[in-house]
Amino acid sequence: MIFRKRWSVEKGKTPTEMDKKILAAQKSGHIVPTRKLIKTPEQVEGIRASGVINTGILDMVEKEIREGMSTLELDDKIAQFTADHGAVSACLNYEGYPRYSCISINDVVCHGIPNATTILKPGDIVNVDVSTIYNGYFSDASRMYIIGGETTPEKQRLVDVTLECLKIGIETAKPYSFVGDIGYAIQCHAQKNGYSVVRELCGHGVGLEFHEEPEVAHYGRPKTGMMLVPGMVFTIEPMINMGRKEVHFSREDGWTVTTLDHLPSAQWEHTLHMTENGCEILTH
Numbered sequence: 001m002i003f004r005k006r007w008s009v010e011k012g013k014t015p016t017e018m019d020k021k022i023l024a025a026q027k028s029g030h031i032v033p034t035r036k037l038i039k040t041p042e043q044v045e046g047i048r049a050s051g052v053i054n055t056g057i058l059d060m061v062e063k064e065i066r067e068g069m070s071t072l073e074l075d076d077k078i079a080q081f082t083a084d085h086g087a088v089s090a091c092l093n094y095e096g097y098p099r100y101s102c103i104s105i106n107d108v109v110c111h112g113i114p115n116a117t118t119i120l121k122p123g124d125i126v127n128v129d130v131s132t133i134y135n136g137y138f139s140d141a142s143r144m145y146i147i148g149g150e151t152t153p154e155k156q157r158l159v160d161v162t163l164e165c166l167k168i169g170i171e172t173a174k175p176y177s178f179v180g181d182i183g184y185a186i187q188c189h190a191q192k193n194g195y196s197v198v199r200e201l202c203g204h205g206v207g208l209e210f211h212e213e214p215e216v217a218h219y220g221r222p223k224t225g226m227m228l229v230p231g232m233v234f235t236i237e238p239m240i241n242m243g244r245k246e247v248h249f250s251r252e253d254g255w256t257v258t259t260l261d262h263l264p265s266a267q268w269e270h271t272l273h274m275t276e277n278g279c280e281i282l283t284h
Contacts, residue, residue, distance in 0.1 A: 005026070006026065006031075006032050006033065006034045007019075007022045007023060007026050007032045007033070007034070007035070009023070018229060018230065021176050021229075022227065022229060025176070025227050030178070030223075030227055031214075031225060031226045031227065032226065032227045032229075033213070033214070033226060033227065033228075033229060033232060034213075037205060037212065037213055037214075037231075037232055038229065038230075038231035038232060039207055039208075039231050039232070039233050039273070040231075043137070043207060043208065044207075044231075044233065044273055044282075046134075046135055046136070046137035047137045047138070047139055047206075047207045047233055047271070047273070047282055048273075048282050049134055049135065049137065050087070050132050050133065050134035050135070050137040050138060050139040051132075051139040051141070051271055051282035051283040051284075053082070053085045053087045053132050053134050053139075054130055054131070054132040054139040054140070054141050054271075054283050055141065055283050055284055056081065056085065057078055057081050057082065057101075057130045057132065058128065058130060058141060058142075058143050060077065060078075060081050061074065061077075061078070061128050061143070061145065062143075062145065064077055065120065065126070065128070065145050065147070066120065066147070067120050067121055067122050067124075067147050067148050068119060068120065069119070069120050070114075070115070070116050070117070070118060070119055070120075071103040071105075071112070071114040071115060071118045071119075071120070072099075072114045072115050072116045072118075073116075074101075074103060074114065074120075074128070075099050075100050075101050075103065075114035078100050078101045078128075078130060079092075079100040082100065082130075082132060085134075086134065087132045087133060087134040088132070088133040088134075089101070089130070089131065089132065089133070090131035090132060090133050090138055090140070090210045091129075091130070091131050094210060096254070097111075097113075097255060098113060099113055099114045100114075100130070101114060101128060101129060101130045102127075102128070102129040102130075102142075103118075103126060103127070103128055103129075104126070104127040104129070104256075104257075104265075104267070105118065105120070105124050105125070105126050105127075106124055106125060106155075106264050106265075107258050107259045107262045107263060107264055107265060108127075108256060108257065108258050108265070109198055109201070109239050109241070109247050109257040109258060109259060109265040109267070110127065110129065110201060110239060110257050110267060111255040111256055111257050112127075112256055113253055113255055113256060120147045121147060122147055122148035122150075123146075123147060123148060123150065123151040123152065123155070124146070124147040124151070125144055125145075125146055125147075125151055125155050125158070125159055125264060125266060126144065126145045126146075126147060127142050127143070127144055127145075127266065127267045128142060128143060128145060129141075129142035129267070129269065130142070131210060136208075137207060137208070138206050138207055138208070138209065138210050139206065139207075139271045139282060139283055140206050140210070140235050140237075140269065140271050140283070141235075141269050141270055141271055141283035142237065142267055142268060142269040143268060143269075144159045144162070144163070144266055144267070144268060146159065154242065154264075155242075155264055157193075158195065158240065158242050158264055158265075158266045159266045161189070161190065161193045161195060161240065161266075162190075162195075162238060162240040162266035162267060162268055163268050164189060165186045165189050165190055165218070165238040165240055165268075166186075166236060166237075166238055166268040166269070166270065168185050168186060168189050169182045169185060169186045169218070169236040169238060170236060170270065170272060170279050170281070171185075171278075172185040172186075173228055173236070173272065173274065173278070173279050174228075174278055175228065175229060175230050175274060175275070175276055175277075175278070176227060176228070176229060177227070177228055178222070178223050178224060178225050178226065178227055178228065179214050179215070179216050179217065179220070179224070179225030179226050179228065180217075180220040180221050180222055180223060180224030180225040181222050181223065182216060182218070182220075182236060183216070183217045183218050183219045183220030183221075183225070184219070184220050184221055184222050186218045186219065186236075186238050187218065187219040187220065190238070190240050195240045195241060195242060196240070196241045196243065196244055196245035197218050197219045197238065197239070197240060197241075197245060198218070198239035198240070198241060198245060198247055198265070199217070199219060199245060200247055200249075200257075201239055201247075201257065202215045202216050202217045202218065202237075203215070203216030203217075203218070203234060203235040203236045203237045203269070204216060204234060204235055205232065205233065205234045206233055206234060206235055206271055207233040207271075212234075213226065214226035214228075214234065216234055216235065216236055216237075218236075218237075218238040218239065228274050229274065230274050230275055230276050231273075231274065232273075232274045233271065233272065233273050233274070233282070234271075234272055234274075235269055235270065235271050235272065236269065236270060236272060237267060237268070237269030237270075238267065238268070239265060239266075239267045240265065240266055240267070241259050241263065241264075241265045242259075242263040242264045242265065243259060243261040243263035244259070244260060244261045244263075246259075246260040246261070247259055247260055248260050269283075270282070270283050270284075271283045
C-alpha cells in the first residue's frame with residue numbers, strides 16, 4: 001500500500017506514454033519508481049564518465065593481478081589509479097569499510113577486505129569489486145579473475161555460468177519489466193546448472209548515491225518487485241554458489257561474507273542504464 005502513489009502527473013500536464021504505462025502499473029498494484037529515480041540525460045552522462053574510470057580500474061587489474069601478490073598490494077594499485085584519474089573510491093570509509101576495493105577469493109562471496117597477509121595463489125578465482133565517484137557520480141562493477149590463467153574445471157564452470165547469469169539478467173531487463181523478472185531468470189539459469197543464488201545480498205540503484213532504490217534480488221518471481229522504466233540506473237551483480245545458498249557474515253571484521261559450506265562462489269557486476277530499447281551497460 002505504501003507504494004500506491006509513488007508516481008503522479010502534475011495537474012494540468014498531459015501524461016506522456018511513459019506516464020501512462022507507469023500509472024497503469026501503479027493502479028494494478030505494482031511497485032513503481034519515484035521520479036527522483038529517473039536520471040536526466042546530463043546525470044546519465046556523469047554516471048557514464050564515472051563508469052569509464054571504473055572500467056579502467058578493472059582493466060588495470062587484469063594486467064596487474066598475479067600469483068604471489070597480496071590483496072593489499074592490488075588494492076594499493078587500485079587506489080593509485082583512482083587518484084590518478086581524479087576520482088574517489090566509493091568503498092573507502094563507506095559505513096567504516098577500510099579499503100578502496102573488495103577482493104574476494106574462492107569461498108569468499110563478497111566484501112573481502114584487502115590485507116597484507118592474503119596472498120593470491122595459482123588456481124584461485126578472485127572477484128574484484130570497485131565503485132568509483134567522479135564529479136559526484138557513482139558507478140559500480142566487478143569481474144572475476146583466475147590466478148595463473150587456469151583453475152579446476154569445477155571452478156571454471158562456476159565462473160562461466162555466473163557470467164551467463166549476469167548476461168541473462170541484462171537481457172531480461174526490458175523497459176517496463178520488473179525486478180522480479182531479472183531475479184527469476186538468473187535463479188532459473190543458476191539452478192539449472194546445479195548452483196544456488198545468494199539471497200542476503202543484491203544489486204541496487206546507483207548513480208547519484210552509492211546505493212539507491214530499487215534492490216535488485218537475483219532470485220524471485222516474474223512481475224514482482226519494482227517496475228524498471230527508462231532513465232533508471234541500477235546494478236545487476238549475481239552471487240552464485242557452487243554449493244548451498246547459505247552464507248556467513250564475519251563477526252570479526254564485520255564485512256567478509258563466506259559460503260557456509262566453504263565451497264566456491266563467483267560474482268560479476270555491471271552498472272546499467274535502462275533505455276526505451278533495453279539496458280545500456282555503463283561499465284564496459
